[in-house]
Amino acid sequence: MLKCNTLIPINFSKEINDYFLNYYTINQWEEICSSLSIPPCMTYIRILSQNENDRDNISIILQEIINEQCKSKEWDDIKIIKHEILPDVLYIPIYGPFNDIIPCNKEIIVDKSTGTSILRGADIFAPGVLAARPVEVGENVAVMVDIDGNCRRGYLKNYTGKKLFVGNGKMLMSRHEIFSSNPSELSGIGVLMTQPLYRTPSISTSLSSHLSSLIFLQNKPSILVGHLLNPQPGDNIIDMCASPGGKTTHIASLLLRNSSCNSDKSSDGIIIATDRSKQKVDKINQNAVRCGVKRLVKSFVLDATKSILSDNEVINFNLKDLKCGDQIKGFPKEFFDRILLDPPCSNLGQRPNFSINVKLSDITITIPDYQKKLFTSAYKLLKPNGVLFNPAENEQVISWALKNFPGLSLIEPEIKLGDPGLVGTGLNETQRFMVQRFDPGINSGYDTIGFFIAKLKKIH
Numbered sequence: 066m067l068k069c070n071t072l073i074p075i076n077f078s079k080e081i082n083d084y085f086l087n088y089y090t091i092n093q094w095e096e097i098c099s100s101l102s103i104p105p106c107m108t109y110i111r112i113l114s115q116n117e118n119d120r121d122n123i124s125i126i127l128q129e130i131i132n133e134q135c136k137s138k139e140w141d142d143i144k145i146i147k148h149e150i151l152p153d154v155l156y157i158p159i160y161g162p163f164n165d166i167i168p169c170n171k172e173i174i175v176d177k178s179t180g181t182s183i184l185r186g187a188d189i190f191a192p193g194v195l196a197a198r199p200v201e202v203g204e205n206v207a208v209m210v211d212i213d214g215n216c217r218r219g220y221l222k223n224y225t226g227k228k229l230f231v232g233n234g235k236m237l238m239s240r241h242e243i244f245s246s247n248p249s250e251l252s253g254i255g256v257l258m259t260q261p262l263y264r265t266p267s268i269s270t271s272l273s274s275h276l277s278s279l280i281f282l283q284n285k286p287s288i289l290v291g292h293l294l295n296p297q298p299g300d301n302i303i304d305m306c307a308s309p310g311g312k313t314t315h316i317a318s319l320l321l322r323n324s325s326c327n328s329d330k331s332s333d334g335i336i337i338a339t340d341r342s343k344q345k346v347d348k349i350n351q352n353a354v355r356c357g358v359k360r361l362v363k364s365f366v367l368d369a370t371k372s373i374l375s376d377n378e379v380i381n382f383n384l385k386d387l388k389c390g391d392q393i394k395g396f397p398k399e400f401f402d403r404i405l406l407d408p409p410c411s412n413l414g415q416r417p418n419f420s421i422n423v424k425l426s427d428i429t430i431t432i433p434d435y436q437k438k439l440f441t442s443a444y445k446l447l448k449p450n451g452v453l454f455n456p457a458e459n460e461q462v463i464s465w466a467l468k469n470f471p472g473l474s475l476i477e478p479e480i481k482l483g484d485p486g487l488v489g490t491g492l493n494e495t496q497r498f499m500v501q502r503f504d505p506g507i508n509s510g511y512d513t514i515g516f517f518i519a520k521l522k523k524i525h
């Protein structure tokens with residue numbers, strides 16, 4: 066039997082531990098560090114139909130696929146569940162860890178992103194296999210993740226670098242088939258995960274079938290953002306950091322649903338989705354097409370830190386002149402009724418993770434400063450009475466915004482699924498209970514990635 070390391074808590078530097086211990090008890094922080102290395106206990110799925118009754122039908126189709134997978138892998142049944150509060154959400158439990166699995170003698174090595182997908186239920190696509198001793202179709206293998214990224218593709222010997230066991234699988238392709246072509250030319254499942262450390266159906270495999278136009282894999286707090294934004298017919302909405310478009314497409318679906326009684330299609334409203342490169346904007350477009358909301362989504366390349374038109378530029382501005390996919394200069398001040406600002410963050414809350422490389426200065430200076438720059442643009446683009454959503458890095462950015470932008474205030478969220486904001490971060494007691502925090506492994510973060518949401522209104 067091979068001796069294997071299994072998942073261990075994320076190890077942060079002393080300065081990062083000390084920083085977070087200002088806000089969490091030791092027990093809470095240890096729980097967060099352990100939870101970051103394991104998957105959440107649910108996979109969330111947003112249904113793409115605007116008709117909530119379709120959730121039942123989609124749930125039946127999905128359940129059949131899940132039943133087939135469980136049968137073929139000889140697992141107990143796994144039941145899909147309807148979310149009690151979010152009407153367009155289904156979720157599937159992730160069971161584990163199955164620590165009693167005995168690793169097979171032969172092993173293959175996969176990269177970290179493949180390892181992460183395995184822990185969330187995926188089988189292994191052939192390009193994800195980094196190395197293997199000679200192995201044939203049908204053989205069982207232990208699947209190990211290359212933690213330091215040092216394993217060369219196609220390595221033939223026993224890899225002795227740092228590696229972690231994520232389960233056993235069955236080869237659907239031989240070593241020869243996997244390594245005789247370029248990864249870009251390879252496709253299909255190379256290894257079926259028969260005994261993963263965490264057990265849940267592989268929904269991404271199903272996505273290649275007709276289900277891709279019915280469902281969208283998305284984390285629960287991200288789906289919550291769309292519901293809280295609650296787009297209304299006639300609204301001018303912008304999602305300023307939108308790619309790949311998960312939240313944009315959800316907002317568009319909700320707008321379609323909210324406009325369904327409205328026969329005048331020209332007043333449905335509009336969602337502008339911007340990101341900083343053409344490639345990222347193309348991705349938003351692809352998702353808008355897949356989700357059936359292309360009619361409402363106009364996407365452009367725009368640096369959100371420089372998105373306000375000068376007085377001269379405003380004179381010639383006409384939204385209808387802008388061509389989807391183009392680089393644009395920005396928008397007039399106070400142009401939007403609702404703004405979603407989902408800025409880049411430290412990704413500290415993503416899970417599962419094998420290691421996290423983040424510096425304290427990233428969390429306390431670099432990222433908040435960048436978010437503040439983006440926030441300043443968003444504030445200027447917002448109409449008086451407009452609503453701004455900011456899934457920011459943390460409470461400090463929101464507390465800074467409340468002090469620096471007169472007329473801005475937090476709004477009580479209509480749906481609360483998260484925990485209050487942290488103590489000692491600049492928000493007062495009332496404000497703390499108006500933001501929502503999801504900390505991996507703790508209370509509301511038990512079943513999700515880490516996340517933070519604030520809903521603000523510009524009163525004047």
Ligand SMILES: C[S@@+](CC[C@H](N)C(=O)[O-])C[C@H]1O[C@@H](n2cnc3c(N)ncnc32)[C@H](O)[C@@H]1O
Nearest residue numbers: 306307308309310311312340341368369407409
């Ligand atoms: C957290 S992701 C957005 C995820 C997206 N809202 C979704 O739900 O699918 C942050 C995005 O911000 C974009 N971004 C970063 N800086 C930007 C800038 N100055 N202008 C526009 N987009 C920017 C990144 O390219 C990235 O796609």
